Each structure stands twice: as C-alpha cells, then as structure tokens.
Amino acid sequence: MKACFYKHLQRTAGLCLMRPNAGHKRPYQKTIIPTVLNRQTNRHPAKFKAVFLALGFQATIAGAGEAVNDADLESELKFLAAERKIVVTASKLEENVDKTVATTSVFTQDDIRHIGARNLLDVLKLVPGLGITQTMLGVREIEVRGVKTLFSDKVLIMLNGHPLDNNLNNAGSTWVYDDLPVDTIKRVEIVRGPGSALYGANAFMAVINVITLNAKDLNGFQASTGWGSFDTQQYRASWGKQFANTAEAALHFNYTDTNGIDSPVAQDSLSLQGKPSQAPGNSNLFEGRYDLEWQLGYQGFKVDGRYIKKRTGAFIGTSFALGDQTVQNYEDYFIQLSRNWKVTDKFTIDTRVFHDSFSFDNLSQPEPSLFGRNALLDKRNGGEIQGNYQLTDKQNLIGGFSYTEDQQSNIIDQAGLSPEQLQPVATPFGKDRSRRRWGLYAQDVWNPLQNLRLTLGARYDQYNDFGGTFNPRMGFNWEFIKDYSVKFSYGTAYRAPAFGELDLQHPFVSGNPNLMPEQAETFETGIIAHPIAGLTTQATYYHTNVSEIIGLVPGQTTALRYDNSGSILSEGVEMEGRYDFDGDYQGSYISANVVHQHTIQDNRQVADVPEHRANLLFNWAFDPHWSAFAHVLVKGNTKRNVGDSRQDVPAYAVLDASLLSHSLFSKSIDLSFTVYNLFDKRYYDPAPSSIPGDYQQAGRAYFGHINLRY
Secondary structure (H helix, E strand, C coil), X not given: CCHHHHHHHHHHHCCCCCCCCCCCCCECCCCCCCCCCCXXXXXXXXXXXXXXXXXXXXXXXXXXXXXXXXXXXXXXXXXXXXXXXEECCCCCECEECCCCCCEXXXXXXXXXXXXXCCEHHHHHCCCCCEEEEECCCCCEEEEECCECCCCCCCEEEEECCEECCCCCCCCCCHHHHCCCECXXXXXXXXXXXXXXHHHXXXXXXXXXXXXXXXXXXXXXXXXXEEEECCCEEEEEEEEEEEECCCEEEEEEEEEEEECCCCCECCCCHHHHCCCCCCCCCECEEXXXXXXXEEEEEECCEEEEEEEEEEEEEECCCCCCCCCCCCEEEEEEEEEEEEEEEECCCCEEEEEEEEEEEEEEEEEEEEECCEEEEEEEEEEEEEEEXXXXXXXXXXXXXXXXXXXXXXXXXXXXXXXXXXXXXXXXXXXXXXXXXXXXXXXXXXXXXXXXXXXXXXXXXXXXXXXXXXXXXXXXXXXXXXXXXXXXXXXXXXXXXXXXXXXXXXXXXXXXXXXXXXXXXXXXXXXXXXXXXXXXXXXXXXXXXXEEEEECCEEEEECCCCCEEEEECCCEEEEEEEEEEEEECCHHHCCCEEEEEEEEEEEEECCEECCCCECEXXXXXXXXXXXXXXXXXXXXXXXXXXXXXXXXXXXXXXCEEEEEEEEEEEEECCCCEEEEEEEECCCCCCCEECCCCCCCCCEECCCCEEEEEEEEEC
C-alpha cells in the first residue's frame, strides 16, 4: 500500500491513519482508526468523497496535490471498509471480529443510521441473543441469552471504555442509559459471554461498549434533529477540532422529549373483585432528558465525561396503575482524567482516575390519596493503571490494577396523603453504606501460528464486605481452512451484591448482609465462514451455568428475604449471516440472525423469555445518495411463572422500514424517515402475575431525522 494515500488523507481530512504490521495490536486506549465506512466505499473514487462527507469528515478528495491512481485507491478503500470489523472491547486490543475468541457484534455509525435507530436499545435489539422488553418502572430491560432481570444488572454498559454501573442500590445502568441518543455514537461493540476477567463486576452475560465521536471524527460542527410519534423531539449539536496536533476538543449536547407510548393499562386486581379501580386507563411513559459530553485533550492528557439529567414517568405498578403525578428524576455524571505513557516502542502504560455520581429523587402515586418519595446519592471514586507490552509481533501482554471506593448516602423514604404532606417512614428502604474494592488482572494474546490465536487471562477482585472472587478466561481461534475458522472459549464472571439487596428494609421484603456474589461459568464454541465473496456466516453454541443467584425466598421476620439460592442453566445456538452485494448493487446487503435458547431454572423453562428469536435485515442502495432499509423482528411465545394461570404471551413479528439519503444539497445534509411496526401489529411484553393483562407495545409509529454538517 502506498504511503502517499495516508499523507493525502491527513492533509485533506485531518485523519491520522496508520496501518498496523501483521500481528501488531495497539493498546485499547490509543486512538482507534475511524471504522464507520461500509462497503459503499469500495465504489469509484468519485463517490469516496460523498461517503466521507456523509460521515462528517470535512474532506475534499478532488484537487489534492498528489496523484493517487485508481488501483491504489481501490485497494485502500477495501482496507478501510474492512476496518468496520475491528473490535477493541473483546480483549482491550484492536482485533478483527473474525479472529477474536469472544462472540462479538459491531455496529458502526453507518449501520446505526440505516436502521433508523432513535436510541441505544434500537441498536441492541438487532444483536443475536439479546432481547429488549418493557418493565413496570418505565425503563427497559436487556435480556442476554435467556437471562433477564428487572434492572439489567447482569450486563455491563460502558461509554468509551468507562463503566456506567454506578447505581449501587440496584446495580444496573439502564435507568439512565437505556434511551441513550445515537447521533453522537461512532460505534457500538457488544461482547456476549463473560467479561469479568478483564472488566470485573457486572460483566456477567455481556459487555456493551458505546464509543462516541471524537474531535478527529467531527472536524467541525454538526447538528441534527428528529421528530416522531408520541410528540417525540430530539435535538443534537456537536463540535470538534484539533489544534496543531497538541490539543483537541469535542463537545456533544443532546436533548430528547417524548410523551411515550399511550398503552392501555389492564384493570387492576381490585377492580376485578368489584372494587374501585385505581387504573387511569393508559400508561404514563413521558420522558425528557438532556445530556452534555466532553472530550478534551492536551499534550497526551485527556479529560472526558458526560452529564445527564432525566425525568420520566412509569408504566404500571405491581398491582395497580401509578397515578399521573408519578415522576422519576435522575442525575448522572462522570469525569475522567487519563493519559497514555509511551515507555518504549513496545511498552506503554495507560492511567486514569475518575469520579462518578448517580442520584434519583422519585415521587410515586400508588393511589389517588397516597404518595411516596424515595431518593439517594451514589458516588464512586477510583483509578486504574494498565501496562501493555508487545512481547513479539505475535504476542501481546496486558496487566493492570484498579482501586475503587463506592459510597451511598442521602437516603430519603417518605410517605403521605399529598406531595406537600410527606413524612419519613419508620423503616427507610436503605441506609448509608460504603464499599472498597481492588482488582488485579492479566491477559496474554498469542499467535503461535499465522492461523491460530490463543487468549489466556484472569482477574482477582477483593471487596471489603464479602471477600474475593477469581475469574479466569481462555480460548482459541483457529483458521483451519482459508476463510473457515473454529473457536472455543471458557470463562467465568461475577455480579457483586447490590446495596439494595444487602440493606433493603421493607414490611414484606428484607435485605441480607451475608450475600455472596452471583457466579457464571460459560463454555462457547463456534465456526466463522466466508464460503463465497461477500458472504459472512457464523454459528455459536454456548452453555452457561449461573449459580449463587440472588433471589427472594421466604424470610424469618418478613414474608420474603434476599438470599443466594438456586441456579440457571442457559444454553443455545446463535446463527447469523450477512451478504454484501457487489457490482451495480454495491452498498446493498441482506443480513439475518436466528437464536434458539433453552433456559432452565427449577427444572422448567424460565418465564418471560422466548425460546426463539430472529432478525432479518435488508438494505438496498438503489442510488449513490439513497437507500431503503427493512427490519423484521420475530419473537417466539414466552411462558409464564409457576402459579400464573394466564396463557403464554403470544409470538409476534414486527416490520420496520426506513428511507435514507446522504450528502444532499451541497453534500452537507442527511435525511431519514422510519416507520416502526409498519403493519400496526398488536403485541405485548410480559407483565407480572399481579397484573391481569400484559404491557401492550406501540402500534405504528414514525420518526424523521435530519443531520447537518458545517
């Protein structure tokens, strides 16, 4: 490959592209090569300019002072298109998705734009093995491989590598990040399976890393807006700039407001007994949020973070609909200082210190004349140091140490006849608590042969309140025939007890200070094949045993009590494939994934999760500037819990369709229009047995979007 092409891009687009040598892997926290280009970049060089503009690069390929012939350019475009397969989350090293031992999915900015995604969950629902369902609290829950909890506490969500699970009371991060806007996202990397060997707590069933646009990606100003059904509005403004290679800055502002779906609420149990019903008749899922993200760098130092303010309603209570005055208020932010230190050409050290804060102040109205208020503040301070050593061109070592202090305070638990007459309850739901923990980890990624990769790693975490936990990871990826690879991995993971599970005080439910962490042990094996040009297929079998599950059992002083009890066996097969068209239809593709999952607890199929799920996606690039996209989600029926006499929640299929354009009107405008649930299918997510009906989901809905670049 000619070096002149890289110099050409550096001058025209402000990019720093450096192709690694064979076997060389750059550390996780170094700059990532932009990977938002799809196979449309394999076209004629004249259309390469349009692709760059559509992704926000203020580049002018034509008129460069150095000539690049078609053969060189075509070769480089293929290389850049292949970069969409790079993943860093699986091993904290840049790897090709086909070569990593982990089961990984990557969505680039271009992928996200085509599916008409409004928020992060619109992206995650396309991932094999992941399911998104409604909860009674208004937030959504993430199911992974048949394992689902109300707070999605078995999934670790990260933003640019920074963990977001700082809700100490309930352990999950979907309270604030379930509706994360996508306009500022560059890529989303989803690693299914255990991740505690690298990331520690909550990397239990999956790790989701959201990587946002930086100064190099923006290189100027961008703005976008969207409008849709349920009075939905979205606004975004982003700015980024590099200053003489010594400083950089990127700022993102997002604002979202919606009334939410207007879903009918079934009559509550009291009304079925002939007593007055408290149900208002419809859900109350309004939501408003704004957030600010910053990335500032100077001479190798970087300060980044995000601030989010969110206000939302709720869907329905456990046995009644919540009143119109129910409102949930969340405030979340983190700030992080980091730097990469180059000791030698082969040895670097990554350092970071951070401060996180999460708080909520919620008002509930379970009855017309009964109100409750709950509030708390969680803070987290910590740091991490990681060494990255390239032993040889074929072997990379990683080792690190982290220390974190967690603190929960400002507990408020009140009740009264009106919001103005609230008084503290006798036994608040929690108490002030602190936690200290440290972790030590190491990993070896070795290519003993050109077609064989071995990964071996482990992590030990020590907590002051329950002790230590050790989690190993190992696997291989072997290309036994050209374009055909088989892989195998083994790993364990843990989820630490949440403060709410340790300290909950309630007339009916109590916490347990003696809880131990949940444990997961997973075996995976799969095959990746490229049988013909443009076709990628993959099949994965997984077997996960979850033990020491933290659940509710009969208590001594209360009706129920948290305890480590029972286990879950989750196994299944995930099959996926994608075919990218060439020639006149280049940029078009068809993709599908099908999952069969079997999840057993207490010798029966787990309730509220399907045994089958499938996604079918089709993108048709019928013009250099226009494309059409369709997505069909098929979900099998879901069984009920023991003692629930209702019929199974029926299966359904839903079709979404989008029309998209890019680089219109002086090549600075992108447009999209998406219709969700095109055929207005009535379908439901499962609700607890205390609710006669289920959560009816949105009918036909619309969303239009405009993106501007300056």
